[in-house]
Structures are given as C-alpha cells and as structure tokens.
Amino acid sequence: MTNQDYVQLNRTGDKMPLVGFGCWKVSKDDVENTIYAAVKAGYRLFDGACDYGNEAEVGRGLKKAIQDGLVKRQELFVVSKLWNTFHSKDHVRSAAEKQLKDWNLEYFDLYLVHFPVPLKYVDPKDKYPPSWYQPNNEDSLEFERSPMHETWREMEKLVDDGLARNIGISNFNVQSVLDLLSYCRIKPATLQVEIHPYLPQKRLVEWVQSQGIQVTAYSSFGPGSYSGMSEAGKTTQPLLSHDKIKAIADKYKVSTGQVLLRWAIERGIAVIPKSEHEERLKSNRDVFSWSLDKEDQKEIDSLSCGLRFNNPDDMGLGLPLFA
Ligand SMILES: NC(=O)c1ccc[n+]([C@@H]2O[C@H](COP(=O)([O-])OP(=O)(O)OC[C@H]3O[C@@H](n4cnc5c(N)ncnc54)[C@H](OP(=O)(O)O)[C@@H]3O)[C@@H](O)[C@H]2O)c1
Structure with a gap:
C-alpha cells in the first residue's frame, strides 16, 4: 500500500478520500461547529445519512465552510x-431530493442503499427520520414488497439525472452483492460495512475489491458507539484501550485510534471515524506518514473473533440480517 490518501471509484474515476468524517451521533447542538472544525482540519469526505437525523445541520456546517472560503463544493465528497x-x-x-434539500446541495458524490432491508413506507410528514419501527407499531418490523432490482433502478436514475455522481451499498453480504451485479446497469462504486480488528471481514473485503468495488469501513474503533445499544457494545473490551493496540501505538509513537485506522487503510479500505474533539479529529487524519510492520498487522489480525456490533438482531429488532 502506498501513502496515497484516496481510492478511485469505478466508472467515474472520482477520487474518494481514504479518511473521511463520520456524522452519526455528532451531537445535534454542535453539529455545525464540529463539521466546520473538521473541514478546517482537512476533512473533505463527510459520511451522512437520513437515519442520523442531522443532515440539515451538517449541511449548514459545510455551507459556512464554503462561504468562508475554506473549501469549494467540488473539493468536497459528500x-x-x-x-x-x-x-x-x-x-x-x-427521499434523495429531500435529503439534498436538507444538505443544501445539488448532488451527492456518493449515495448508498443503507441496508438491504425494505421497510414499509413512512411519510416524512409523520416521522422523520423514520428509524426502524413504524410510528404505530413499536413491536415488530413491517417489510415492504420492494425488490432490490427496483430500488437499484431508481438509484441508477439518480445518477442519470445528476442527483448522485456515484451510487453504492452498505451492509450487503456477498450473496446480495452478487445478486445486484447480475442486473445492475451501474455497478455499485463502494460497499460500506462494519470493519475493525474484532471483525476484519477479510474474505468479503477481498472479494468485493476484486469486483472493482471500493470498501469503506465503519465503526473502525469497534464497540465505542454501541455501549448503549447492545450487550456486546457494553461489555466488550474497547479497542482504543486494548493492551495489544496500545503496545503497537507506543512503538510507533502514535495513538491507538491512529493504529486502528492505519490497519484498515493498509488493506485499501477507506475509513470514516467520528469525533467531536478537535485534537482527536485532527490525529485521526494523520495516518499517512508511517506504516505498520507485517508483524504488527498480524498481531492486530489476531484479535479477529467475528464480533459484530451493528447487528439489528442484537438491538431487539428481531432481524438476523447477517445470519
Ligand atoms: N452504514 C452503516 O450502517 C453505518 C453504521 C455505523 C456507522 N456508520 C458511519 O461510520 C462512522 C463511524 O462509525 P462510528 O460512529 O460507529 O464510530 P467510530 O468512528 O468507530 O467511533 C466513534 C467513537 O470513538 C471516539 N473517538 C474518535 N476518535 C477517537 C480517538 N482518536 N481517541 C479516542 N476516542 C475516539 C468518539 O468519541 P468523541 O466524539 O468524543 O471523540 C466516538 O465515541 C459513523 O459516524 C457513520 O458515518 C455507518
């Protein structure tokens, strides 16, 4: 792996930054300032979603950064x-049009299908973001008979009409990617999935990359964001303070966060760490001036145990999506 700080997407050749900023759980009160600080610190990729409930605020942070001359729209990767x-x-x-309006943008650089899970439509006037449950049924999920080939056709039209430069997928497994590849006119540019040393997803990543699809890791720091959401998130030893990661961080005189991000980047995987602390968000980007020795990569690989934190089944949703 070179120290190049981007990967190129199929079809458009767009350069997607290898380190972006994750917008999930950025506190609503301070989103604009956090996003502004992230642009100032050099972040160009911002990873948002309807489900994060803060797209308008993130958009305002970006708008201010553009107005103040920190960055131009075309330098951003939204x-x-x-x-x-x-x-x-x-x-x-x-849905895409509403989101673009919230961001105050004319196009997304990349628009993903968040989960291969069609849920019954919820009118934004009734609940937005809709979350998993129906407003009138908090007990079980209600599915919609909406096949992915129809959803994807509409995603492709977003590209045709200039609302999205690239389209991709998230939380798909090999079977669902394979199915999508059998009918798509526009191939997904990226797959975004949970990846960290407890869940390296080695074969999924290798296979998807071999299909010309770039991979983005989410939750690079492992259980951190899930402590209030699932038992595994609560009880698992945090990777950021894990002895093995600490020893490696000390060796390279970097932080444990930087070790975890560098470990992914060396596999050609993009990362999107979230932080609301200026020092941390700066250091999370500083992962290109050094590299991990093979033995240290192996040491980190040895933590692999198939532990997944973003599993709807462990959050009381009764959906074994990754079974
Ligand atoms: N596609 C999907 O289904 C999906 C699912 C989950 C996440 N995502 C995306 O992936 C992004 C990142 O994943 P994530 O939000 O799960 O979390 P993450 O980036 O793995 O971890 C964030 C947590 O780590 C802390 N942190 C960040 N940098 C640190 C550092 N250098 N040292 C110590 N602590 C640090 C943050 O706290 P502070 O803010 O206090 O620093 C926060 O508690 C999300 O924001 C979202 O954009 C996508």
Missing part, C-alpha cells in the same frame, strides 16, 4: 444514504 423505508420505486427519488 456521502449520504437511502433509508430502509424509502426503497419502493415510488419513494427513492423523493
């Missing part, structure tokens, strides 16, 4: 995602 309740061919377009 990512957003289609939520599960908008999979129907009748709702993809309106």
Whole structure:
C-alpha cells in the first residue's frame, strides 16, 4: 500500500478520500461547529445519512465552510444514504431530493442503499427520520414488497439525472452483492460495512475489491458507539484501550485510534471515524506518514473473533440480517 490518501471509484474515476468524517451521533447542538472544525482540519469526505437525523445541520456546517472560503463544493465528497423505508420505486427519488434539500446541495458524490432491508413506507410528514419501527407499531418490523432490482433502478436514475455522481451499498453480504451485479446497469462504486480488528471481514473485503468495488469501513474503533445499544457494545473490551493496540501505538509513537485506522487503510479500505474533539479529529487524519510492520498487522489480525456490533438482531429488532 502506498501513502496515497484516496481510492478511485469505478466508472467515474472520482477520487474518494481514504479518511473521511463520520456524522452519526455528532451531537445535534454542535453539529455545525464540529463539521466546520473538521473541514478546517482537512476533512473533505463527510459520511451522512437520513437515519442520523442531522443532515440539515451538517449541511449548514459545510455551507459556512464554503462561504468562508475554506473549501469549494467540488473539493468536497459528500456521502449520504437511502433509508430502509424509502426503497419502493415510488419513494427513492423523493427521499434523495429531500435529503439534498436538507444538505443544501445539488448532488451527492456518493449515495448508498443503507441496508438491504425494505421497510414499509413512512411519510416524512409523520416521522422523520423514520428509524426502524413504524410510528404505530413499536413491536415488530413491517417489510415492504420492494425488490432490490427496483430500488437499484431508481438509484441508477439518480445518477442519470445528476442527483448522485456515484451510487453504492452498505451492509450487503456477498450473496446480495452478487445478486445486484447480475442486473445492475451501474455497478455499485463502494460497499460500506462494519470493519475493525474484532471483525476484519477479510474474505468479503477481498472479494468485493476484486469486483472493482471500493470498501469503506465503519465503526473502525469497534464497540465505542454501541455501549448503549447492545450487550456486546457494553461489555466488550474497547479497542482504543486494548493492551495489544496500545503496545503497537507506543512503538510507533502514535495513538491507538491512529493504529486502528492505519490497519484498515493498509488493506485499501477507506475509513470514516467520528469525533467531536478537535485534537482527536485532527490525529485521526494523520495516518499517512508511517506504516505498520507485517508483524504488527498480524498481531492486530489476531484479535479477529467475528464480533459484530451493528447487528439489528442484537438491538431487539428481531432481524438476523447477517445470519
Ligand atoms: N452504514 C452503516 O450502517 C453505518 C453504521 C455505523 C456507522 N456508520 C458511519 O461510520 C462512522 C463511524 O462509525 P462510528 O460512529 O460507529 O464510530 P467510530 O468512528 O468507530 O467511533 C466513534 C467513537 O470513538 C471516539 N473517538 C474518535 N476518535 C477517537 C480517538 N482518536 N481517541 C479516542 N476516542 C475516539 C468518539 O468519541 P468523541 O466524539 O468524543 O471523540 C466516538 O465515541 C459513523 O459516524 C457513520 O458515518 C455507518
């Protein structure tokens, strides 16, 4: 792996930064300032989603950064995602248009199908973001008979009509990628999935990359964001303070966060760490001036144990999506 700080996407050749900024759980009160600080620190990729409930605030942070001359729109790489309740061919377009309006943008650089899970439509007037459950049924998920080939056709039209430069997928496994590849006119540019040393997803990553699809890792720091969401998130030893990661960080005189991000980047995987602390968000980008020795990569690989934190089944949703 070279120290190049981007990967190139299939079809458009767009350069996607290898380190971006994750917008999930950025506190609503301070989103604009956090995003502004992230642009100032050099972040160009922002990873958002309808489900994060803060797209308008993130958009305002970016707008201020553009107005103040910190960055131009065309230098940014904005990512957003289609939520599960908008999979129907009748709702993809309106969902994307609403999101673009919230961001105050004319196009997304990359628009992903968030999960391969079609849920019953929820009118944004009734609940937005809709989340997993229906407003009138908090007990079980209600699915919509909306096949992915119809959703994807609409995603492709977003590209045709200039609303998205690239389209991609998230939380798909090999079977669902393979199916999509059998009918797509526009191949997905990226796959975004959970990846960290407890869940390296080695074969999934290798296979997807071999298909010309770039991979983005989410939750690079492991359980951190899930402590209030699942038992595994609560009880698992945090990677950021794990002895093995600490020893490696000390060896290179970097932080444990930097070790975890560098470990992914060396596999050609893009990362999107989230932090609301200026020092951390700066250091999370500083991962290109050094590299991990083979033995240290192996030491980190040895933590692999198939532990997944973003599993709808462990969050009381009754959906074994990754079974
Ligand atoms: N596609 C999907 O289904 C999906 C699912 C989950 C996440 N994502 C995306 O991936 C992004 C990142 O994943 P994530 O939010 O799960 O979390 P993450 O980036 O793995 O971890 C964030 C947590 O780590 C802390 N942190 C960040 N940098 C640190 C550092 N250098 N040292 C110590 N602590 C540090 C943050 O706290 P502070 O803010 O206090 O620093 C926060 O608690 C999300 O924001 C979202 O954009 C996508």
